Amino acid sequence: MNIPLLLIQSLRLRSKLRLSPVDKQKLQTRKLNLLLKHVFEYSRFYRSHYERHGIFARHVGKVGLSDLPPVDKQMLLQNFDDAVCDPALKIKEIQKFILDPANRERTYPGGYSVVHTSGTTGTPGIFVYGPREINLMAAVMFTRVNCVRIKARRTRLMITAAIEGKYAGVAICDHTPRFAYELKKCSVNLPKSEISRVAQNFQPDVLAGYASAIQMLAQDQLNGRINLKPESIVCSGEPMTELARRDITQAFGIRPASLYAASESIVMGVECRSHGNMHLFDDLHVFESIDQDLRAVSEGEVGELLLTSLYNYTLPIIRYRTSDRLGLNQSHCPCGSTFPLVTSLAGRTEEYLWFDAGRAQKEFIHPITFAELFAPGLERFRIIQTSPRDFKVQAQALRQRQTVAAELSRQLDGVLASKGLTNTVNYSFDFVEQIPNLSASGKFDLIIPMSKSAVPETTIN
Numbered sequence: 001m002n003i004p005l006l007l008i009q010s011l012r013l014r015s016k017l018r019l020s021p022v023d024k025q026k027l028q029t030r031k032l033n034l035l036l037k038h039v040f041e042y043s044r045f046y047r048s049h050y051e052r053h054g055i056f057a058r059h060v061g062k063v064g065l066s067d068l069p070p071v072d073k074q075m076l077l078q079n080f081d082d083a084v085c086d087p088a089l090k091i092k093e094i095q096k097f098i099l100d101p102a103n104r105e106r107t108y109p110g111g112y113s114v115v116h117t118s119g120t121t122g123t124p125g126i127f128v129y130g131p132r133e134i135n136l137m138a139a140v141m142f143t144r145v146n147c148v149r150i151k152a153r154r155t156r157l158m159i160t161a162a163i164e165g166k167y168a169g170v171a172i173c174d175h176t177p178r179f180a181y182e183l184k185k186c187s188v189n190l191p192k193s194e195i196s197r198v199a200q201n202f203q204p205d206v207l208a209g210y211a212s213a214i215q216m217l218a219q220d221q222l223n224g225r226i227n228l229k230p231e232s233i234v235c236s237g238e239p240m241t242e243l244a245r246r247d248i249t250q251a252f253g254i255r256p257a258s259l260y261a262a263s264e265s266i267v268m269g270v271e272c273r274s275h276g277n278m279h280l281f282d283d284l285h286v287f288e289s290i291d292q293d294l295r296a297v298s299e300g301e302v303g304e305l306l307l308t309s310l311y312n313y314t315l316p317i318i319r320y321r322t323s324d325r326l327g328l329n330q331s332h333c334p335c336g337s338t339f340p341l342v343t344s345l346a347g348r349t350e351e352y353l354w355f356d357a358g359r360a361q362k363e364f365i366h367p368i369t370f371a372e373l374f375a376p377g378l379e380r381f382r383i384i385q386t387s388p389r390d391f392k393v394q395a396q397a398l399r400q401r402q403t404v405a406a407e408l409s410r411q412l413d414g415v416l417a418s419k420g421l422t423n424t425v426n427y428s429f430d431f432v433e434q435i436p437n438l439s440a441s442g443k444f445d446l447i448i449p450m451s452k453s454a455v456p457e458t459t460i461n
Contacts, residue, residue, distance in 0.1 A: 005132070006177055009139035016283040018338050021330070028286055031310040036060045039316050042085035045076075046316060065286060065319065070294065070306060072321040073125040084128060084315050086110070094126060095376045099407065104164070105174060112314065113175070115168050116374050117263040124374050127263050129171075130314040138175040140267045140281065145259060146206050147273065148231045158184040158202050160195060160209030160217070161237060162369050164414065168263045169236060173208070181206075188213045188366045189418040192220075200226040210368060211235035211256070212352065215244040218251035228252065234270075236261045237368050239345070260345070262324075264317050265309045269342070272333050279339035280328075284311050287340070288319070289328050300343045302327040353449055355425045356388040363419050367447050375407035376400070380435045385450040394430045405429050 019027065039046040040057040050056070053069045076083050080091040088110060097103050098116050108114045111131040116124065129137070148155050159173045163185045176183055184202045186195055188210060199207070199217055207214060207230040214235055220226045230252055235244075236259035248256045260269035260278060268287075269280040280287055289303035290296055297303035305324040309317040327343035353370075357363040370383045377400040384392045393412075397404045408429070416422045 003177065003179065005135050006139050006142070009136050010143045013139055013143045013283075018336060019283065020338065024282060024338065027283060028310065032065060032286070032308070033061050035310060035313065035316060035318070038085065038313050039318070043083055043316060045079040045082035046318065048082075049075075065288070065308065066296075068319050070319040070321050076315070076320075077125055080126065080315075085313055086112075086130075089128060089314075091126065092376075094128070098126070098374065099376075113171050115171050115263045115266070117168070117372060124378055125263060127317075128315045129266070129312060133312050133314060134171070134175050134266075136284075136311055137172050137266045138177065140284070141172055142177060142180070144281070145234055145257070145267065145270050146208075146232055148205050151205075154178075154182040155180060155205045156184070156202060157181045157206040157208065158186060158199060158204035160186045160188055160199075160207075160213040162189065162366065162372050163187045164189065164411075168261055168266045169209070172261075172266045187418065189369055189415050191363065191420055192216055196220045196226050199228055203228065204230050206230060206232045206234065207252075208234040208236070208259075210237045210366065211240040211244045211248075211258070212238060213366065214256065215247050218244075218247040221251040222247065230254070233257065234259050260342075262307075262322070264307060264320055264322065265312070268307075269339070272335050272337070274335050275333055277333045277335075278342035278345060279333060279337050280342060282340055285309055287326075287328060289326055297327075300327050300329055302344050353383070353385050353391065353447065354388075355421055357419075357421060358424050363421055365415060365419060365421075369415055370447055373408055373411055375404045375411075377404045378408070381408075382435055382446060382448065384448045387450065389425050391425070391427050392430055393427060394432060394435055396432060396435045401431050405431075 037060050040060065049069065049071065055063055055067065089112065094108065094114055097108055098114060113129040113134040115127045115129070146157065157173070157176060159169060161169045163170050164187060170185065173183060173185065184198065184204065186198045188195070195213065196217060207228070214233060217226065217228065221228060231254070233248060233252060233254060233256040235256050240256065240258050245256060255273055257271040257273050258278065259267065260280070261267055265285060267281065268285060269278050271278050286308040288296060288306035289301070290306055291303050302325050305322045305326050307317060307320045307322055324345065326345045329341040329343045331341065332338050333341060352364045352367060354362045354364050373381065377397050378395060379398065380396040382394040384394055386392055393408060395404060412427060416425055
């Protein structure tokens with residue numbers, strides 16, 4: 001963590017909160033042109049991708065963002081070594097780094113932060129941030145997200161998430177400024193009672209993590225099992241249901257804020273604590289909502305998100321097709337911020353899988369835990385629950401199937417062990433040539449629960 005740089009970036013971020021639309025457009029255009037000059041010089045993939053569409057380095061400053069052909073996760077993964085702007089970054093070496101448990105809290109050689117995900121598309125992805133870029137994201141969290149009073153001691157920050165891998169939320173928490181924060185990471189894969197015990201002992205000022213995991217803490221608070229007094233609650237990684245928001249607000253006396261984040265860009269927006277609007281940080285990104293023909297939809301209409309990160313010079317994200325669907329509103333929030341607002345946002349919607357844990361008790365496995373499974377050679381996968389004690393991993397891998405199965409087994413065995421389900425839950429692999437989409441909307445269903453029923457009443461406490 002570069003403290004002087006963090007402070008400089010924080011001051012710059014504060015100055016962008018109320019830019020006029022004209023000044024915002026100028027800022028985006030300037031940053032985009034600088035980024036394009038960079039990729040034409042250092043990214044072989046982007047250079048050839050654009051040149052195949054008749055766009056060359058000499059056109060920078062003359063073409064608009066909508067003139068650039070989109071990219072997606074599969075394209076970047078297949079062309080990773082050519083897409084990155086540092087030739088020292090190689091996909092095979094990064095995969096080895098990710099799979100070594102000893103590297104869980106380490107940065108990649110050169111100071112790079114590596115993030116991997118499968119997300120809701122079922123297609124693995126790897127994203128890389130340079131030291132300056134991850135420092136910037138930490139500054140965004142410090143200035144725009146974790147809103148707490150300055151105190152004599154360090155602020156206690158607890159994150160409850162899938163901390164076992166190189167995931168986006170964990171990566172940014174690992175780079176919180178330690179002069180200001182004391183960090184506690186708690187795995188969502190622990191039994192529910194253990195998560196509550198950790199929270200009670202730590203007494204966080206900032207409580208962060210998956211909305212459903214924080215809702216479970218809220219339920220324990222309402223039932224008198226724990227007594228927490230957080231000043232700020234930040235939820236990310238999944239949509240926050242109205243029921244979760246109600247429970248969290250009632251339990252802790254403060255409104256939780258949803259953080260809009262992804263592996264492709266760790267901090268993209270945050271919910272206004274005063275008015276509930278989602279502010280998108282368009283001083284650092286360009287957000288486009290498009291239809292199936294790649295045309296911009298009308299303001300407020302829901303479309304597919306094309307994301308452009310204006311700050312990542314390591315693995316550029318330019319007109320990247322996400323699996324999110326959102327509607328944009330250019331009107332301003334009453335709080336005074338000039339960031340655009342989201343009228344509708346649909347991201348991860350998978351459900352928990354609940355399993356028999358023995359002795360008439362139930363235990364869950366969080367959907368994000370499955371979403372973050374990773375193995376070299378794995379092209380796509382789906383989790384299908386077949387009974388209260390069984391699930392199947394439907395996997396698409398054209399080669400190295402035994403290696404893929406062995407690596408996924410290692411990760412799944414660890415998850416089952418941490419939940420106390422080793423002796424009660426079984427899984428199997430079903431390798432297929434192609435995994436189809438199942439939902440009527442055409443989106444990929446990563447997790448197929450055995451039942452769509454409500455969370456069981458009897459849970460481990």
